[in-house]
Amino acid sequence: MDLHSGLPYWVIKNSLLDYFHPLKDDFSTDIVVIGTGITGALMVHELCNAGLKCCVIDKRSIATGSSAASTALLQYEIDVPLCRMAEMIGEDNAVTAYRACLQSISDIEKVLESTGVEAGFERVPSLFYASTQKDVKLVKEEYEMRKKHHLPVSLLGKEEIKERYKLQVPGCGLLNEESAQIDAYRAATGLLLYHIKKDGLEVFTHTGVKECVEKRGGYVVETDGGYKIKCKYVIVAAGFEAGKFLPREIMDLTSTYALVSHPVDPGELWPEHCLIWETADPYLYIRTTGGNRIIVGGEDEEFCEPERRDALLRKKIRILEKKFRKLFPDIPFKTEMAWCGTFSTTKDGLPFIGTWPGKKRMFFDLGYGGNGITFSMIGAQIICKKLQGLEDERSKVFGYERIEKYGS
Structure with a gap:
């Protein structure tokens, strides 16, 4: 599906990144991140900073999906007002979600400052x-x-x-x-280029995923080109296109x-x-x-x-x-x-972050709603910690366990 049409301002302002690097052979790594938008870029940043071996794949050019069309408002407010969210998921959980979004704005600012990526953060x-x-x-x-x-x-x-x-x-x-505002396209492309240069990150563009086959100790990602990537974990950061990897519709x-x-x-x-x-x-x-x-x-x-x-x-x-x-x-x-x-x-205005119940090696970093970028920062932190054996108290608010409980 075409994620956008017309003339997204950010692509015209920045010009398309000339990066073409499809996977042309079988590959092996610890973690495969699916998606090169702002969600995937922030995820990769956290993984690389933690010293975790990963690669990124995308069926498009870098960040030319939803991130290219994002208006990129960074707010701690969520589409569902706090007073109403408290009725839906409980006051403590709702406040945790709002505070997490507030903190994520500063965290995004620090990521851009530490990498030197100029992404119009204001x-x-x-x-x-x-x-x-x-x-x-x-x-x-x-x-x-x-x-x-x-x-x-x-x-x-x-x-x-x-x-x-x-x-x-x-x-x-x-x-x-x-609050703040940003250029999500520049942020995503800048972060990925930074880690390509600094950490030797492999970014495979124009490489679609045909299937993720669960094996003992991990996954084999089969691409539309017929190649295979063997890995221990898969992180899906592909927005609503992640639906093909989910057992049921959640958005x-x-x-x-x-x-x-x-x-x-x-x-x-x-x-x-x-x-x-x-x-x-x-x-x-x-x-x-x-x-x-x-x-x-x-x-x-x-x-x-x-x-x-x-x-x-x-x-x-x-x-x-x-x-x-x-x-x-x-x-x-x-x-x-x-x-x-x-x-x-989603019905409660919150993202879905973590593993689907019963699938311990496939993570979903899905920052749905108007707070997609702040949710992406939160998701990157939660999942990276989980991969290092660390717990994050925010997991219970944004995890998949609430699907039945809250009717999302």
Whole structure:
């Protein structure tokens, strides 16, 4: 399946990485990571830093799946509000998930700093506003829950939001100062190139997986080219395409739309360039880029067929432009490029990280939902620790054991 279409801004901005290295012989290693997107790249970084022998395979060029189309907002907030998640999975587990996402933003920053990978990481605030007067109650309940657990948050009234950010919203909103934005394509390609050079990492592109055959003490990964990779462990970091390796469906597929504007005069942008999103479902989300462009995304549809998804692109561009101009009537906005893509969601808003019950040597690092990148960092840490015989208390929140319990 085509994961995206149109013109994803990041691929145009950075240009495609000219790396072509398909597997052309049988190979042996300790760990095979499937997927070269940001999830696979962060996973590889943790493995290499721990001295674990691994390789990466992908049926595409490096990071040209979902990562190329990601709008890459880094927030500790999850698609399901904390106050509602607490009702679904218990308050302690929900708070653990939110705190883990908060910590992961700093962890991603440290990874990029330690490797010298310039991926446009920028600390910016995040504003979550009530889409309707009816949602004001939800925003206030969410504020009280976050304050109770000492998560960074401030409650802003409608007029205060207008005065501070030139933003015309229907109701109040929550502001947090602990968010960031990134270029996921540059991060993924940069991290993989870093470890190719530093650790001799083997990255096999244009190498699809035909089958993973479980053997005594590990797996044999059979590729579409007829070659075999013998390994002790397999880590699937292939987003919703991981479904072929799972015994049952655990996610819902959704189509989403995004567009990027012409460069805007810096003085016409809203102060602090905060990330903006709302309570509506599906929600609108907005960010800026380093070149003073504006990215607007949303208008999700609950289907994943590429032809049906792509046919709506022009209509969705008009809708997203109209929504932006309603919020910021004074900012001149003209779309320069637009794209659409497919991503996965879960009922409780959380990723699936770890092994499927009964399969101890195949790990899944699946950062579903709007927090895919922060979830990817968490998943990389949890799985790497597990491979070293270490436990991580976050495992119980993000693991597969909750499938039956929470109905995900």
